[in-house]
Amino acid sequence: MKRDAVSDLWVDTPDALDLVRAKAGGIDWMEIALRNFIEKGYAIIPDAVSDGAIDRYREDLERVVRNRGGLKASFVHGIHPLEELDATKPLTKILDTFVLVPSALKLVFAEKIRRFLTSIFSDHLLAFQGLHFEVGSTQAIHQDTSYVVVDRPFNLAASWVALEDVQEGSGELVYYPGSHRFPLYLYGGRRLPWPFGRQRLNWKPARDGNEIHNRHLAMLREQAQARGIERETFMPRKGDALIWHAYLAHGGGPITAKSLTRRSLVSHYCPLHNTPRYFASIPSANRLKVPVGNGDAISSMYYPPRSGLAANLAADAAF
Numbered sequence: 001m002k003r004d005a006v007s008d009l010w011v012d013t014p015d016a017l018d019l020v021r022a023k024a025g026g027i028d029w030m031e032i033a034l035r036n037f038i039e040k041g042y043a044i045i046p047d048a049v050s051d052g053a054i055d056r057y058r059e060d061l062e063r064v065v066r067n068r069g070g071l072k073a074s075f076v077h078g079i080h081p082l083e084e085l086d087a088t089k090p091l092t093k094i095l096d097t098f099v100l101v102p103s104a105l106k107l108v109f110a111e112k113i114r115r116f117l118t119s120i121f122s123d124h125l126l127a128f129q130g131l132h133f134e135v136g137s138t139q140a141i142h143q144d145t146s147y148v149v150v151d152r153p154f155n156l157a158a159s160w161v162a163l164e165d166v167q168e169g170s171g172e173l174v175y176y177p178g179s180h181r182f183p184l185y186l187y188g189g190r191r192l193p194w195p196f197g198r199q200r201l202n203w204k205p206a207r208d209g210n211e212i213h214n215r216h217l218a219m220l221r222e223q224a225q226a227r228g229i230e231r232e233t234f235m236p237r238k239g240d241a242l243i244w245h246a247y248l249a250h251g252g253g254p255i256t257a258k259s260l261t262r263r264s265l266v267s268h269y270c271p272l273h274n275t276p277r278y279f280a281s282i283p284s285a286n287r288l289k290v291p292v293g294n295g296d297a298i299s300s301m302y303y304p305p306r307s308g309l310a311a312n313l314a315a316d317a318a319f
């Protein structure tokens, strides 16, 4: 697979570190964050979101949940109305809350997060595949490119925003620093020669089966071990954010203190000129990049845009 088929972002070029100073525009925290993103595959942005914005989002979310406002959630691989699931169970993810709870947009597009992502993408942002967690996910360490698919696979990043101070034992976010430069693990293309069996970074369970995916997860552990990379843990305060590279191996650590919550919000982004692969599998009327101001946009595969998305955004005059 050719490098430019994977990414056309400056942060993935061999001379990226030489460009950091100019790209940071004299802003110290940006320079540190860009350097970390390039070298380690993630950047931590302290105080990315205000407590007030988080409190408002959490209150609005609770109200929408109480009113059975139509939110959906995934558990393992299935998608269900939230009311049918227990959000306090690990692996339950409330989907695209920014559609039905517009105050989420203040978190998804918080100024520092926007500024950082706009710099690495050299474009406006499209936010999609939002995940709200009440407790630690306990998800195995993985690379997002397996499941979050964009027409150019590394033109993708995610933000993880702490909605409360994270406590030890709550199933903290964990990751292998530097794993964004691990060799590409390719799905497809094994049984038939190119172009019939085109190589991909994403996993298609029905076609690929579980074995090749399990080997991918094992490979991440082996690569880390072979390079002497220790797993790191994110212990943020409320409002801190971590941005991960599309290929950073990360997951949810074990929950050893069962009573603890670990509220967090994950958003995936690509440059606005790129397109998530799911656009091909949803009704054409829903293939929208809905503007949210500042030139950025959101999209959702879970909620028909006309029945909420655009209307809610218009209603939230404060944004």
Ligand SMILES: O=C(O)CCC(=O)C(=O)O
Pocket: 131, 133, 136, 137, 138, 139, 144, 171, 172, 173, 250, 251, 252, 253, 264, 266
């Ligand atoms: O927050 C976590 O525990 C992990 C989240 C994650 O791996 C993801 O959203 O891709």
